[in-house]
Amino acid sequence: MVGIYDETAPQPFPIATVMSWETPLTTPAGHIPMWAITGVSVAASHRRRGIARIMLEGELHAAKSAGFAVAGLTVTEATIYGRYGFMPAAPIQRYSVDTRRAAWGPYEPAARVVFVDRAQLARDLAELHESTREDRLGDIGAWDRRWQQIAGLTPESEKPREIRGVRALDPEGRLVGAMAFTIGEGADHASRVFQIGHLVTATNDARAALWRFALSYDLVGTVTAELQPLDEMLPLLVRDRRAITQTVRDHGWLRILDVPEALARRPLAGPLGVRVRVADPQGIADGAWTLLQLGGEGLQTAPIDDGERVHVEMDIGALSAAYLGAVRLEEFAAVGRVRGDHAKIRELSNALRTDRSPHLSIWY
Ligand SMILES: CC(C)(COP(=O)(O)OP(=O)(O)OC[C@H]1O[C@@H](n2cnc3c(N)ncnc32)[C@H](O)[C@@H]1OP(=O)(O)O)[C@@H](O)C(=O)NCCC(=O)NCCS
Structure with missing residues (x-):
């Protein structure tokens, strides 16, 4: 501090x-x-x-x-x-679901959902976050107080008694999901909102079970959830996906400090042979390197001299945004923040591709 x-x-x-x-x-x-x-x-x-x-x-x-x-x-x-x-x-998206219109589809979750008290809710959220964190690109380690806040256990919590918690158990009785939520006041039942404060699951089935629990809750008209991943499965679980309003927003921001080290610490889809120059207004991570990856071998990075021709130039922000695959370098090329040989831009962009959407599931 x-x-x-x-x-x-x-x-x-x-x-x-x-x-x-x-x-x-x-x-x-x-x-x-x-x-x-x-x-x-x-x-x-x-x-x-x-x-x-x-x-x-x-x-x-x-x-x-x-x-x-x-x-x-x-x-x-x-x-x-x-x-x-x-x-x-x-990035994340916010969901708002008109529950009457959405209607649950044919998928029948095997996990069952039961209520827990708030202390247990905090423990479940902590345990599941930690055990599943490495499935969510861009997520970070959390700390006990974060879960106590979400479960309404800290002194500054405004209406702790309104926070409810459920857990999902698989058919063998293992903990596979947890959800904190509140039911907001409304003039009538249709205007009451089921607000998901946090949702974490270890299996797709548990996720479906907790979504179904929320969407089928009696006497509410809307379900909202913040901090959901861009590849969230919910639209495929309901009958009418137009009942869902999705709002995409930035959430986790990154800043690469060491280009060769950052790239070497995540697998890149190869083969790759690109000479890249990165500009950094703070003078921390700028430089020019040959990035070379042949089949089966790891990335080799070698600095190149200032005067030498490079294939691709970009600013450190563009590379930081593309680091977990959420944005393609071509998008930055379209607005002039990545410049150079189009085929090489695509080659590097493809190397950074990931098979899942990043998902930072908490604020910090
Ligand atoms: C935002 C905050 C931290 C900025 O502090 P500050 O000391 O006034 O900022 P600086 O004087 O160092 O300004 C640095 C740059 O940021 C810009 N800037 C400062 N506040 C900004 C704001 N709210 N929005 C956009 N730009 C801002 C300045 O114009 C300056 O730009 P430049 O150097 O490119 O000309 C301060 O206003 C604050 O504490 N706000 C309330 C709390 C908050 O919003 N915290 C951010 C949490 S994410």
């Missing part, structure tokens, strides 16, 4: 804060250590003097010198962090 104090101001509080810690980030081959950043704040009395910039650039340099290849954060405003090389790399 970093606090910045103004010696001329007669107040005991810091005028700016930032926090950071090491956490595992799920990549296509397990996880890598990530420098997570949160709590960026500058007092209203001290804004627009460059204090946030000093703190964030300090964080990035500290992370780089500590050997981290990637930094990450979640944001309240999407306009602040692009200038430091961060870009959305793990």
Whole structure:
């Protein structure tokens, strides 16, 4: 935790804060250590003097010198962090389902759903998050207090008694899913909303079981869920997918700090032979490299000289956004942030492809 104090101001509080810690980030081959950043704040009395910039650039340099290849954060405003090389790399979608219209389809989940108390809910969420985290690209390690907050167990929780919890058990009785939810007030039953606070599952069947539980809940008209993956299965489970409104939004932002290390720490689909130059306004990760991967061997990266011709040029934000496969480099090429030989852009873009949508399932 970093606090910045103004010696001329007669107040005991810091005028700016930032926090950071090491956490595992799920990549296509397990996880890598990530420098997570949160709590960026500058007092209203001290804004627009460059204090946030000093703190964030300090964080990035500290992370780089500590050997981290990637930094990450979640944001309240999407306009602040692009200038430091961060870009959305793990988007999510918000669901709103008109339950009367949606109607459950033919799939019959085998898992059964039972209620749990809030303390058990927090334990179930923690256990399932940890055991399934490496199935969700871009997800990170969580901490007990996050689950206590979601389960309404912390003192600042506004209406803890309204938070309910269920767990899904497979036919052998194993814990395979957990869900925190509230039922919002409404003028009548049709306007009441079943709000999913958190949903985590170890199997597709458990996910279907918990969705069905929500969609078939009596006396509510709408089910909402935040932080769902882009490849969420729900539209395939209902009879009328137009009953579902999906809103896609940025969620997990990444910032590569060390290009060769970050690329070497996730498998790339090969063969690959691209000479790439990466520009970095903070001067942390810029450089030019030959990226070479022949069949069966890992990635070999060799620096190339400044004057040498490269196939592809891009900024560090574009590469960070494409790191988990959520965005293709061609999309950045269309807006001029990736330039060069089209075939080589496609080659590198294909190498970064992943078979699942990234899914950062919590705020941090
Ligand atoms: C957002 C916040 C941290 C910025 O702090 P600050 O010290 O005023 O920022 P700086 O003076 O260092 O500005 C750095 C750059 O960010 C820009 N910036 C600052 N606040 C911004 C905002 N809210 N939206 C867009 N850009 C912003 C500045 O224009 C400046 O741009 P430039 O260097 O490219 O010219 C501060 O206003 C704050 O604490 N806000 C409330 C809490 C918050 O929103 N935290 C962010 C959590 S994700």
